[in-house]
Amino acid sequence: MPVLGIDVGGTKIAAGLVTEQAEILHSEVAPTRAGEGYAVSLGQVYAAIRACLSPEVRAIGICAPGPLNPKTGVVLNPPNLPGWRDVPLAGLVSREFGLPCSLENDANAAGLAETRFGAARGCSSVFYITLSTGIGTGIILDGRIYHGKNGQAGEGGHVTIDYQSAERCGCGLPGCIEALASGTALARRGLAPEKLAAAAQAGDAASLEVLEELAQRLGAWLGGMISLLDPDVVVIGGGLSRMGEPLFARLRRIAPQRSINQFAASTPIVPAQLGERVGILGAASVVL
Numbered sequence: 001m002p003v004l005g006i007d008v009g010g011t012k013i014a015a016g017l018v019t020e021q022a023e024i025l026h027s028e029v030a031p032t033r034a035g036e037g038y039a040v041s042l043g044q045v046y047a048a049i050r051a052c053l054s055p056e057v058r059a060i061g062i063c064a065p066g067p068l069n070p071k072t073g074v075v076l077n078p079p080n081l082p083g084w085r086d087v088p089l090a091g092l093v094s095r096e097f098g099l100p101c102s103l104e105n106d107a108n109a110a111g112l113a114e115t116r117f118g119a120a121r122g123c124s125s126v127f128y129i130t131l132s133t134g135i136g137t138g139i140i141l142d143g144r145i146y147h148g149k150n151g152q153a154g155e156g157g158h159v160t161i162d163y164q165s166a167e168r169c170g171c172g173l174p175g176c177i178e179a180l181a182s183g184t185a186l187a188r189r190g191l192a193p194e195k196l197a198a199a200a201q202a203g204d205a206a207s208l209e210v211l212e213e214l215a216q217r218l219g220a221w222l223g224g225m226i227s228l229l230d231p232d233v234v235v236i237g238g239g240l241s242r243m244g245e246p247l248f249a250r251l252r253r254i255a256p257q258r259s260i261n262q263f264a265a266s267t268p269i270v271p272a273q274l275g276e277r278v279g280i281l282g283a284a285s286v287v288l
């Protein structure tokens with residue numbers, strides 16, 4: 001029996017009809033009209049679901065940017081969905097379509113999808129990272145998303161790596177890894193990730209320096225995450241992961257130097273495999 005997965009993001013809303021084997025049978029993508037307010041974007045969510053719905057669908061999985069509460073299905077106040085405040089999204093969708101519905105944080109959902117169907121298949125403990133405009137992370141322990149007491153666990157992007165940093169994060173705190181090593185941090189220096197990796201590979205000294213600094217920051221943080229979690233594997237997705245080997249090789253070298261875990265060097269650090277499909281598959285995997 002298929003399920004329906006819908007990824008509600010600040011830039012796009014993507015829905016898909018997904019089989020138990022994670023095949024996407026049909027999908028719909030639309031740019032989020034986030035600036036037009038809550039009612040309009042909620043209408044877009046309903047329209048995307050309606051466009052993918054079939055009579056056999058047994059459940060709907062939703063992923064959305066945090067903060068949200070996966071236990072109650074409530075979207076709290078995500079910065080990139082203006083006007084969405086304390087929205088009981090799982091309940092609203094469930095009532096509208098008469099189907100069971102679950103809500104999950106997008107990075108947690110992506111981590112679960114990579115664990116079930118992607119780069120971490122067969123692993124039980126996974127640290128997943130979306131390296132993009134922000135840094136989202138998900139912790140999978142024993143094959144399940146680790147939620148913590150209030151459903152707020154796994155916000156690894158907001159771990160402080162420089163408590164005296166002048167760089168303030170979108171969350172309001174200084175020196176989060178997201179403030180220092182995300183796509184936004186690179187953009188502040190006028191750099192696009194793909195160009196950075198290519199220029200560094202070609203030996204451009206300035207690009208090499210930026211890449212090395214980025215890798216040192218991410219590597220130190222990742223070493224700490226490996227000390228904390230001792231995962232089977234670290235999976236990295238998102239736009240910055242497209243830098244490929246120039247970034248990954250550095251992280252594999254630096255993270256073990258920054259970890260007390262004596263097995264850190266044998267912890268695989270690998271690129272995500274689901275690519276563009278991760279939003280829909282992530283949402284679907286919450287109810288699969």
Ligand SMILES: [Zn+2]
Nearest residue numbers: 158169171176
């Ligand atoms: Zn932060």
